[in-house]
Amino acid sequence: MEAHNDLLIFMACYNMRLSLMNKARIYAGAAFQLAPNDLRAREIHGYILLLDGELDRCEAVVTSGGPSSNLSYLRARLSLLRGQVAQAGQHLRDYLALRAAESAAEGGKGTGDAGGAAA
Numbered sequence: 573m574e575a576h577n578d579l580l581i582f583m584a585c586y587n588m589r590l591s592l593m594n595k596a597r598i599y600a601g602a603a604f605q606l607a608p609n610d611l612r613a614r615e616i617h618g619y620i621l622l623l624d625g626e627l628d629r630c631e632a633v634v635t636s637g638g639p640s641s642n643l644s645y646l647r648a649r650l651s652l653l654r655g656q657v658a659q660a661g662q663h664l665r666d667y668l669a670l671r672a673a674e675s676a677a678e679g680g681k682g683t684g685d686a687g688g689a690a691a
Contacts, residue, residue: 574606574607576606577603577606577607577610577613580599580600580602580603580606580613581599581600581603581612581613581616583595583596583599584596584597584599584600584603584616584617584620585616587599588616588619588620588623593620593623593624596620597620597621597624600613600616600617600620601617603616603617604617604633611637611638611640611643614633614634614637614640614643615637615640615642615643615646617633618630618633618634618637618643618646619642619646621633622646622649622650622653627650627653627654630646630650631650634646634647634650635647639666639670640670641667641670641671641674644663644664644666644667644670645663645664645667647663647666648660648661648663648664648667651663
């Protein structure tokens with residue numbers, strides 16, 4: 573990971589915490605454009621788009637990503653917002669399975685977060 577992308581992701585998260593969504597969207601979008609294969613950039617960009625109500629753009633970002641508990645969580649929230657309850661249920665099962673696998677890989681100790689960037 574390159575330092576400039578780490579800084580952009582940090583700034584996106586920091587501005588999101590301050591409720592400065594326009595700035596957060598710009599930073600997250602820049603991080604995602606610079607490194608589209610970076611899972612953290614994809615997750616935070618998708619989450620900010622979801623919070624901003626840009627559901628179509630959010631769907632394009634989160635559906636093209638690989639297996640990730642945070643992306644599964646975002647897919648579930650997106651499905652619920654669109655009224656696709658059965659699909660949301662499947663995404664939630666994926667989320668729980670991935671979280672269980674992550675916990676087992678860490679030796680069974682919890683990470684202390686409730687979904688990482690997407691919680």
